[in-house]
Amino acid sequence: MAQATSRNRRLAARIAEHSTGIIASVLFAAPIVWAVLSAFKPAQEARLPPLPPWPTSGISLENYATLNSFGDGLWVSAQNSIYVSAMTVVLSVAVSVLAGYGFSRFRFPFKDLFFILILSTIMIPFQSILTPIFLVLTKLGLHNTLTGLVGVYVTLQLPFSIFMMRNAFDAVPREIEEAARMDGAGNITMLIKVMLPLVWPGVVTIALFAFLGAWNEFLAALVLMTDQSKFTLPVMMTALQSGRFGAIDWGAVQAGVTVMMVPCLILFLVLQRFYIRGLMAGAVK
Amino acid sequence: MTSITAATPAPPRARKLTGAGRRQWIGLLYVAPAVALVVVFFLIPLGMTAWMSLHNWPLMGERSYIGLGNYVAILHDTRFWNALRFTGWYTLVVTIAIFAVAFPLALFVERPRPLTNLYRTMFFMPAVVGFASASLLWSWLLNVDSGLFSPAAYDLGLIDRKFNLLATFQPAFWSIIAMVVWKVAGFTMIILMAGLQSIPQDLQEAAVIDGAGPFARFRAITLPLMRRTLALALILSVAGSILAFDQFYIILRGGPRNQTLTAVYWIFNQSFVSFKLGYGAALSMVLLVILVALSLVQLWLLRKPEGLD
Numbered sequence: 001m002a003q004a005t006s007r008n009r010r011l012a013a014r015i016a017e018h019s020t021g022i023i024a025s026v027l028f029a030a031p032i033v034w035a036v037l038s039a040f041k042p043a044q045e046a047r048l049p050p051l052p053p054w055p056t057s058g059i060s061l062e063n064y065a066t067l068n069s070f071g072d073g074l075w076v077s078a079q080n081s082i083y084v085s086a087m088t089v090v091l092s093v094a095v096s097v098l099a100g101y102g103f104s105r106f107r108f109p110f111k112d113l114f115f116i117l118i119l120s121t122i123m124i125p126f127q128s129i130l131t132p133i134f135l136v137l138t139k140l141g142l143h144n145t146l147t148g149l150v151g152v153y154v155t156l157q158l159p160f161s162i163f164m165m166r167n168a169f170d171a172v173p174r175e176i177e178e179a180a181r182m183d184g185a186g187n188i189t190m191l192i193k194v195m196l197p198l199v200w201p202g203v204v205t206i207a208l209f210a211f212l213g214a215w216n217e218f219l220a221a222l223v224l225m226t227d228q229s230k231f232t233l234p235v236m237m238t239a240l241q242s243g244r245f246g247a248i249d250w251g252a253v254q255a256g257v258t259v260m261m262v263p264c265l266i267l268f269l270v271l272q273r274f275y276i277r278g279l280m281a282g283a284v285k
Numbered sequence: 286m287t288s289i290t291a292a293t294p295a296p297p298r299a300r301k302l303t304g305a306g307r308r309q310w311i312g313l314l315y316v317a318p319a320v321a322l323v324v325v326f327f328l329i330p331l332g333m334t335a336w337m338s339l340h341n342w343p344l345m346g347e348r349s350y351i352g353l354g355n356y357v358a359i360l361h362d363t364r365f366w367n368a369l370r371f372t373g374w375y376t377l378v379v380t381i382a383i384f385a386v387a388f389p390l391a392l393f394v395e396r397p398r399p400l401t402n403l404y405r406t407m408f409f410m411p412a413v414v415g416f417a418s419a420s421l422l423w424s425w426l427l428n429v430d431s432g433l434f435s436p437a438a439y440d441l442g443l444i445d446r447k448f449n450l451l452a453t454f455q456p457a458f459w460s461i462i463a464m465v466v467w468k469v470a471g472f473t474m475i476i477l478m479a480g481l482q483s484i485p486q487d488l489q490e491a492a493v494i495d496g497a498g499p500f501a502r503f504r505a506i507t508l509p510l511m512r513r514t515l516a517l518a519l520i521l522s523v524a525g526s527i528l529a530f531d532q533f534y535i536i537l538r539g540g541p542r543n544q545t546l547t548a549v550y551w552i553f554n555q556s557f558v559s560f561k562l563g564y565g566a567a568l569s570m571v572l573l574v575i576l577v578a579l580s581l582v583q584l585w586l587l588r589k590p591e592g593l594d
Contacts, residue, residue: 021393021400025407031467032410034433035422049436099319106312114320121327123580125528127549128569131556132333133326140325155326158319187311216415218531219549223557234417238535241421250431253421260418268413272406275413279472280479 032261039063039254046251063255070245070252072229077236078259080146081215084232087150088214089207092157096206097199099158100165101191105177115166122159126152130223137224144226152224153214161206164281168202169195205278208271212264233260334566334573342563355567364543365568368551375458375547376526382466383522387473394474395481405478409471416468420535423464427451427536451537454544461532461545469525473518480514481507516586524579527572548572
């Protein structure tokens with residue numbers, strides 16, 4: 001009898017627990033799902049309130065087509081965003097792997113000073129130095145170029161990713177390197193052939209953070225990219241949503257938001273492990 | 286160069302190897318690209334901000350040295366102080382709101398149970414979406430005619446006629462708070478969860494044996510042992526909120542009636558709309574001092590607990 005009551009109570013507790021979990025999950029997922037589903041409505045329907053969220057008069061890609069007809073089009077901005085994010089990933093990984101290795105394995109003058117200098121940039125908000133960055137880029141002839149924007153984004157990633165890579169290299173036993181050196185491996189060969197496979201998880205983590213950072217960044221892109229053909233997705237979509245291309249087409253906004261969100265969500269779901277790792281590495285510090 | 290190497294005592298292990306000293310110098314080459322980027326995109330702009338703040342510096346035309354003129358002007362710039370006050374209020378409210386949601390969620394997903402991983406992922410999803418995407422998405426949901434909230438409330442008969450959430454200050458402000466909590470709570474939850482998991486289980490068990498109730502355990506064990514984690518989550522939330530821009534620019538354009546201009550928004554307006562670059566730089570210096578002060582508080586809050594390593 002007593003056993004049955006306690007079993008019932010445990011069952012009730014479990015039901016309460018999971019209903020809480022499910023309701024909360026639905027609340028967090030709803031806005032995303034709502035936008036993704038609504039984006040597939042025909043333009044006529046997308047203008048109405050999204051009730052229900054799914055298309056009722058047939059699935060259509062009209063909103064994506066409309067989006068492509070605004071200004072220089074969805075595809076140009078998407079290409080800009082892809083280019084900027086890819087370059088940010090490649091360069092910030094290259095620079096941080098080299099620097100992480102340098103800080104982990106060599107002694108040289110000003111080593112601590114340089115390391116502290118790089119890490120301390122995290123204390124200074126880049127929002128407060130945007131104007132001079134604008135002027136520096138103009139001086140370098142990189143004003144209003146995607147390359148200039150990449151330079152800014154890579155620099156923003158450095159404190160986190162160099163810290164991450166330095167720690168990753170620190171965790172590799174020195175014996176491995178000494179053995180490879182005996183076999184006559186030079187510095188660069190050693191780094192690429194011997195060390196890189198060992199710090200691979202760290203590389204994936206910093207690449208993921210670099211992608212998300214560059215793909216989602218808004219203020220610097222808004223300030224530095226003045227030419228419509230150079231707009232990244234967030235800047236282009238904001239111009240559209242502000243009515244810069246005429247009456248606001250909410251269907252096109254849903255389509256644009258979907259294009260902006262889906263790559264982040266897919267990468268996160270696939271590489272979740274690495275994301276959480278990075279977060280913890282940052283948090284534990 | 287050689288004199289410096291000679292002056293620096295080489296470590297005993299390195300001295301045995303021929304050419305090891307030079308090999309160590311190669312380290313400079315490895316870190317050079319990173320240092321160069323930081324110098325070009327951080328140090329120089331930082332110095333320039335300070336320099337520019339002492340000038341009248343229009344985008345086109347002559348610039349002139351005016352000493353502390355810009356800073357004096359800031360003292361009389363009531364709209365900047367209003368923006369700063371609003372930023373402070375927003376930071377306070379949103380931080381409390383984020384913690385009020387994130388802490389229960391962290392307690393909920395802390396212990397491994399069936400489906401916990403799924404819940405964590407679901408709660409975390411909005412955090413990987415950018416602030417700009419989230420703002421665009423919510424600007425649609427909040428729209429009075431084509432959005433979700435107002436039409437849904439109308440259809441359900443909760444309101445007699447459609448209500449524009451973004452037309453007046455209070456509903457607009459709380460809509461932004463809701464959006465930010467939705468976007469950020471999962472992130473804060475993961476950090477708090479890491480802190481919760483680092484509390485030794487036997488400590489809790491010992492307290493149970495001693496007859497401590499759940500509330501007493503929370504106060505006497507969980508909270509004190511989570512000090513560093515709480516401080517970290519708090520600082521990330523505060524620093525992020527003080528720099529808020531995207532959501533206020535995209536959803537509200539600083540409105541209604543310029544009541545939701547944040548500090549960064551005001552600097553953006555002065556620098557890139559009015560093109561008063563020198564004045565914008567001076568405003569930036571004020572913001573910078575506030576954030577560096579905050580970072581110092583952060584280092585103090587995050588200090589290692591005494592007695593432990």
